[in-house]
Amino acid sequence: GNSVTQMEGPVTLSEEAFLTINCTYTATGYPSLFWYVQYPGEGLQLLLKATKADDKGSNKGFEATYRKETTSFHLEKGSVQVSDSAVYFCALSPFGNEKLTFGTGTRLTIIP
Amino acid sequence: GAVVSQHPSRVICKSGTSVKIECRSLDFQATTMFWYRQFPKQSLMLMATSNEGSKATYEQGVEKDKFLINHASLTLSTLTVTSAHPEDSSFYICSASQQGNYGYTFGSGTRLTVV
Numbered sequence: 001g002n003s004v005t006q007m008e009g010p011v012t013l014s015e016e017a018f019l020t021i022n023c024t025y026t027a028t029g030y031p032s033l034f035w036y037v038q039y040p041g042e043g044l045q046l047l048l049k050a051t052k053a054d055d056k057g058s059n060k061g062f063e064a065t066y067r068k069e070t071t072s073f074h075l076e077k078g079s080v081q082v083s084d085s086a087v088y089f090c091a092l093s094p095f096g097n098e099k100l101t102f103g104t105g106t107r108l109t110i111i112p
Numbered sequence: 113g114a115v116v117s118q119h120p121s122r123v124i125c126k127s128g129t130s131v132k133i134e135c136r137s138l139d140f141q142a143t144t145m146f147w148y149r150q151f152p153k154q155s156l157m158l159m160a161t162s163n164e165g166s167k168a169t170y171e172q173g174v175e176k177d178k179f180l181i182n183h184a185s186l187t188l189s190t191l192t193v194t195s196a197h198p199e200d201s202s203f204y205i206c207s208a209s210q211q212g213n214y215g216y217t218f219g220s221g222t223r224l225t226v227v
Contacts, residue, residue, distance in 0.1 A: 004155070036218075043116060043205070044218035089156070098144065098209060100216065102156040 006103030118219025142208035
């Protein structure tokens with residue numbers, strides 16, 4: 001079956017530090033890959049996505065590249081801000097199927 | 113943008129009672145709604161998928177008689193946890209999608225505690 005393995009948290013970084021949250025997946029075929037973010041007290045929001053190999057999704061300074069050879073979709077940001085503190089979820093959706101499979105989520109805390 | 117309102121955000125109930133959680137799409141018609149639950153330090157697990165006007169499709173291992181899902185309109189889906197027990201305590205979250213629009217909008221989730 002499909003699965004997503006995500007870096008365990010919590011992760012605490014200083015402001016302006018470089019961020020990487022690892023995500024690897026197992027799936028048949030060519031799934032679409034997503035990163036969702038959940039700010040305190042809010043619903044999950046789509047942060048970025050990639051639908052095919054070598055695609056790079058980007059938004060709000062975050063980036064992730066769909067690497068089929070390593071089945072990975074690591075989330076990166078060059079300089080984090082306090083406002084980036086949230087829980088980040090990696091997810092996949094099989095091609096042509098709307099169901100999302102999520103990772104466990106990584107809580108990120110940025111300290112000034 | 114698309115907004116999904118989910119409430120209550122937190123609920124505490126006594127064992128044996130039923131709890132209803134509502135999920136509303138505020139500015140779009142949600143042809144499909146998904147219900148998830150999340151245990152501490154675990155993934156969001158899909159419980160069921162519901163399409164407006166039809167019966168929900170439950171994932172393997174989810175008791176459909178315990179977790180009643182109703183999707184009576186294009187803007188409202190409800191999840192009722194019947195005869196709740198402490199092991200039903202969890203975080204429940206809904207998401208909605210529009211037909212032809214490949215995207216999901218999530219509610220803010222409901223923390224259920226059964227005592």
